[in-house]
Amino acid sequence: NNSYITGVNSATLSFEQQQFALDVVQGLSKKQKTLSSKYFYDGVGSKLFQKIMELPEYYLTHTETEIFTQQKEKIISGFCSDQPFNLVDLGAGDAAKTKILLRALLKRYTRFSFVPVDISSDALQELKENLTQELPQLTVVPLAGDYFEALTQLKQESGIRQVLLFLGSNIGNFTYPEIQVFLKKLRQFLQTGDQLLIGFDLKKDPRIIRQAYDDAAGVTASFNFNLLQRMNDTFAGNFNLKYFQHFAEYNPVTGEMRSYLISTRDQQITLQELDFTFSLQAWEAIHTESSYKFSKAEIQELAAEVNLETELIFTDANHYFADVLFRI
Ligand code: AVI
Numbered sequence: 001n002n003s004y005i006t007g008v009n010s011a012t013l014s015f016e017q018q019q020f021a022l023d024v025v026q027g028l029s030k031k032q033k034t035l036s037s038k039y040f041y042d043g044v045g046s047k048l049f050q051k052i053m054e055l056p057e058y059y060l061t062h063t064e065t066e067i068f069t070q071q072k073e074k075i076i077s078g079f080c081s082d083q084p085f086n087l088v089d090l091g092a093g094d095a096a097k098t099k100i101l102l103r104a105l106l107k108r109y110t111r112f113s114f115v116p117v118d119i120s121s122d123a124l125q126e127l128k129e130n131l132t133q134e135l136p137q138l139t140v141v142p143l144a145g146d147y148f149e150a151l152t153q154l155k156q157e158s159g160i161r162q163v164l165l166f167l168g169s170n171i172g173n174f175t176y177p178e179i180q181v182f183l184k185k186l187r188q189f190l191q192t193g194d195q196l197l198i199g200f201d202l203k204k205d206p207r208i209i210r211q212a213y214d215d216a217a218g219v220t221a222s223f224n225f226n227l228l229q230r231m232n233d234t235f236a237g238n239f240n241l242k243y244f245q246h247f248a249e250y251n252p253v254t255g256e257m258r259s260y261l262i263s264t265r266d267q268q269i270t271l272q273e274l275d276f277t278f279s280l281q282a283w284e285a286i287h288t289e290s291s292y293k294f295s296k297a298e299i300q301e302l303a304a305e306v307n308l309e310t311e312l313i314f315t316d317a318n319h320y321f322a323d324v325l326f327r328i
Pocket of ligand 1: 171212
């Protein structure tokens with residue numbers, strides 16, 4: 001129901017923009033204002049996230065890369081069987097980390113196809129071209145769309161074994177109930193013997209976590225501010241980025257890393273295209289992202305709740321990050 005978009009020619013907004021509009025108006029009309037982190041990833045936001053992954057403070061990417069580089073043989077032994085399989089990368093992006101596993105798998109002459117899934121067909125096209133260059137012997141079957149659309153296609157096509165990858169702590173951007181729903185839904189597309197490798201960011205020194213989301217160069221701040229810019233561009237908004245502050249805070253009890261955009265003054269904002277005006281008081285916060293961190297015990301509890309069998313756990317020397325292989 002988008003009847004709130006009164007006075008707006010919603011014909012000028014694409015389906016995606018209408019969904020964005022709906023979430024923006026709902027989120028900014030709440031007492032505790034929120035915006036969904038899924039809207040970080042427009043063209044500019046995706047580039048900024050690539051830069052975040054290279055930051056010294058953003059240990060998540062380096063650590064998962066280290067795990068793959070040092071333990072690739074054990075990880076791929078976990079996948080292999082005499083049956084051919086699909087290696088399905090949910091949210092593949094540029095597949096930088098997955099390539100480490102792909103190279104190792106190709107060396108073993110294992111029969112498998114690589115199925116990168118991404119919402120952005122541009123990103124997939126780029127990846128396909130890059131893989132054709134770098135790993136010409138690899139069979140690549142890209143699937144554009146959301147995860148479940150892609151899995152529906154896969155299910156219809158093959159009786160083949162599926163090994164799903166959900167890397168980079170993407171799971172941490174869901175709330176606990178959302179994770180449960182997501183994993184239960186994933187299971188419906190999978191069969192006995194299929195596997196799931198999930199990257200979890202582990203609980204650690206809170207200062208290390210907080211710095212990863214508030215880096216010295218301010219790239220994460222720009223990533224957060226870009227959401228305001230995106231609303232300005234999409235809905236003819238008048239957010240003045242100068243009057244906001246990026247703030248990131250970690251709660252060691254809940255494991256929730258929260259990011260906010262904080263209004264540094266009383267101000268009124270209008271999104272003209274949506275005919276929507278709202279006020280922000282000085283120091284009022286808009287919650288823009290949660291990134292959950294887990295203990296190993298919590299991962300085990302979660303697996304038990306959604307009926308997944310934990311097969312292997314791969315961690316780095318510091319125990320900052322874990323890639324966990326589950327079997328259905
Ligand atoms: C994509 N996701 C796992 C990142 C995270 O760590 O929650 C997004 C991010 N937000 C700020 N920095 C990185």
